[in-house]
Amino acid sequence: MTATPSPDQDTVWVEHVDLIDRVPRWAAMLALAAIVIGIWDLATARTGWVSPIILPSPGETLDDLIFVGRNLLTGGYMLEALWTTTRTVFWAFVIAAAIGFSLGVLVGETRFGERAVMPYLVAIDTMPKVAFAPLFIAWLGFDIASKVALAAFIATFPIIVSTAAGLAAASENERLLFKSIGAGRWQTLVRLKLPTGLPYIFTGLKIAAVGVMAGAITGEFLGGGQGFGALIRESASMLDTPRVFSLILYLSLLGLGLFFLVAWAERRLVFWNRADRPGGVG
Amino acid sequence: MPMAEPRPLTVTPAAPQPAGAGRPVYEIARLSKTYARNRLTALADVNLTLHKGEFVAVLGASGCGKSTLLKIMAGLLPPTTGRVVLEGRAVTGPRADIGMMFQQATLLPWKTTLENIVLPVEIREGRAAARAAVPRALDLLKLVGLGDFAQVYPGELSGGMAQRASICRMLIANPAVLLLDEPFSALDELTRDFMNMELQRICAEQRSTAFLVTHSLGEAVILSDRVLVMKPRPGRIVEEIAIDLPRPRTLDMINTPRFGQIVGHIRNLLGKEAFQ
Numbered sequence: 019m020t021a022t023p024s025p026d027q028d029t030v031w032v033e034h035v036d037l038i039d040r041v042p043r044w045a046a047m048l049a050l051a052a053i054v055i056g057i058w059d060l061a062t063a064r065t066g067w068v069s070p071i072i073l074p075s076p077g078e079t080l081d082d083l084i085f086v087g088r089n090l091l092t093g094g095y096m097l098e099a100l101w102t103t104t105r106t107v108f109w110a111f112v113i114a115a116a117i118g119f120s121l122g123v124l125v126g127e128t129r130f131g132e133r134a135v136m137p138y139l140v141a142i143d144t145m146p147k148v149a150f151a152p153l154f155i156a157w158l159g160f161d162i163a164s165k166v167a168l169a170a171f172i173a174t175f176p177i178i179v180s181t182a183a184g185l186a187a188a189s190e191n192e193r194l195l196f197k198s199i200g201a202g203r204w205q206t207l208v209r210l211k212l213p214t215g216l217p218y219i220f221t222g223l224k225i226a227a228v229g230v231m232a233g234a235i236t237g238e239f240l241g242g243g244q245g246f247g248a249l250i251r252e253s254a255s256m257l258d259t260p261r262v263f264s265l266i267l268y269l270s271l272l273g274l275g276l277f278f279l280v281a282w283a284e285r286r287l288v289f290w291n292r293a294d295r296p297g298g299v300g
Numbered sequence: 301m302p303m304a305e306p307r308p309l310t311v312t313p314a315a316p317q318p319a320g321a322g323r324p325v326y327e328i329a330r331l332s333k334t335y336a337r338n339r340l341t342a343l344a345d346v347n348l349t350l351h352k353g354e355f356v357a358v359l360g361a362s363g364c365g366k367s368t369l370l371k372i373m374a375g376l377l378p379p380t381t382g383r384v385v386l387e388g389r390a391v392t393g394p395r396a397d398i399g400m401m402f403q404q405a406t407l408l409p410w411k412t413t414l415e416n417i418v419l420p421v422e423i424r425e426g427r428a429a430a431r432a433a434v435p436r437a438l439d440l441l442k443l444v445g446l447g448d449f450a451q452v453y454p455g456e457l458s459g460g461m462a463q464r465a466s467i468c469r470m471l472i473a474n475p476a477v478l479l480l481d482e483p484f485s486a487l488d489e490l491t492r493d494f495m496n497m498e499l500q501r502i503c504a505e506q507r508s509t510a511f512l513v514t515h516s517l518g519e520a521v522i523l524s525d526r527v528l529v530m531k532p533r534p535g536r537i538v539e540e541i542a543i544d545l546p547r548p549r550t551l552d553m554i555n556t557p558r559f560g561q562i563v564g565h566i567r568n569l570l571g572k573e574a575f576q
Contacts, residue, residue, distance in 0.1 A: 189404070189406070191402045191404045191406045192406050192408075194376065194400075194402065195400070195402065195406050196423070197376055198374055198375075198376060198394050198398070199394065199420040199423050200393075200394045200395075200420075200423060201423045209423070210408070213410050289410070290409040290410045290453060291409075
């Protein structure tokens with residue numbers, strides 16, 4: 019080992035790679051989970067710093083997860099509740115997508131929509147939408163319909179905004195091109211603006227997928243019924259914290275499922291957006 | 301436009317057309333464009349005739365109205381007064397016999413190169429006509445050297461290749477006139493020189509009548525039979541310079557004294573305006 023390399027010898031540079039870059043992603047994720055669960059275990063089961071009513075130990079939570087999982091798999095009452103919530107979320111998403119897309123096109127494509135409709139939408143969007151829940155219950159009852167309405171109401175706005183933004187995304191050159199090849203308004207909308215806006219619309223749909231979950235559960239908290247939200251509220255009122263935790267975990271699977279469904283549809287439909295695009299396209 | 305000293309390079313707009321020019325294809329007379337909103341005169345008394353097989357470029361500082369002129373010629377913008385006639389018919393809107401090319405290739409990323417090229421036919425005449433245009437599109441792709449890229453998506457094309465594809469799209473409907481809006485200005489200089497030579501070859505092979513708007517003096521001179529110089533406020537053609545370099549042009553001509561003389565002359569014209 020010489021401090022100054024000899025001029026006759028080639029210098030060899032060894033590139034230093036940080037530890038985090040050498041470890042595969044799954045290992046890093048697993049390590050973090052282990053650390054968090056370790057601290058959690060330490061604070062609850064090992065030392066008893068935190069009361070089990072506030073935070074159950076990982077062991078208790080796991081036990082309950084297995085219990086709830088069994089109930090779900092054997093078609094118990096929880097499966098029924100999950101099915102209720104799934105239906106709520108599904109219909110709310112479909113309705114939000116339909117209304118959000120239509121209003122988005124109205125706002126993004128027509129001067130009337132932009133000038134007359136958009137200000138009202140912005141005004142409604144700034145309202146705390148959860149506050150409408152009692153109204154929906156009064157109008158639609160304690161059944162699934164009022165929850166669907168609330169969830170759809172919450173999820174519609176991001177789709178409107180993203181659709182309108184997507185329709186505006188086509189470049190000036192692309193619009194000129196379509197004009198110069200004689201495309202009418204409808205052709206320009208369907209053949210240029212909508213495909214160009216598709217990535218934006220999917221971003222809105224993904225936000226809506228999350229919003230629909232929040233809306234459905236809020237609706238079930240406030241309006242009761244048979245869904246998972248009602249189960250969570252019941253368990254919480256009985257101070258059954260492990261049950262609350264495991265119900266939330268299973269509920270998040272539903273949310274993830276919807277999210278990935280949208281993401282999967284996006285990958286299929288917006289196939290051109292994945293490859294990096296060098297010249298020409300922008 | 302009366303000038304103090306005689307300009308040996310200049311042909312006044314009123315003079316007879318250069319020898320060897322074909323029949324008139326595009327005729328513009330007494331064209332003016334005034335924007336009602338701010339009462340801005342974008343163009344005043346523009347007279348211009350493009351002949352069959354001719355390549356004409358227009359040069360001018362930003363805001364001299366050359367883009368407005370091109371948009372009027374493309375039927376994208378209505379003129380205020382004047383005659384705008386292509387192949388005997390007044391231009392009142394976009395037409396199939398006008399081919400356009402933009403600064404960006406603007407290929408649709410969700411369509412293959414081939415689908416992009418037949419897009420104008422598809423929009424105007426429907427899918428069946430677009431299918432019928434596929435053999436011609438493939439011929440055009442061979443013409444620009446993209447024969448193997450018909451089924452490739454634009455995301456996989458380089459900038460130069462994408463512009464070649466957009467040349468094909470412009471040519472698919474066999475237009476009577478090509479309107480080129482700074483077509484290669486987004487490309488790097490080497491690619492740009494090469495593409496200009498390709499454009500010359502393609503125009504010669506297709507016997508195209510072309511009108512080019514550009515910022516580049518060299519590009520205008522090396523490609524054109526005539527160069528028009530425009531000045532702003534109001535936008536008008538102040539000089540017309542016949543480029544007498546022999547055809548076919550080569551990049552080596554850029555180093556000839558004649559080329560330098562012509563470019564110098566135009567630069568003087570433009571420079572005076574830019575610093576006034």
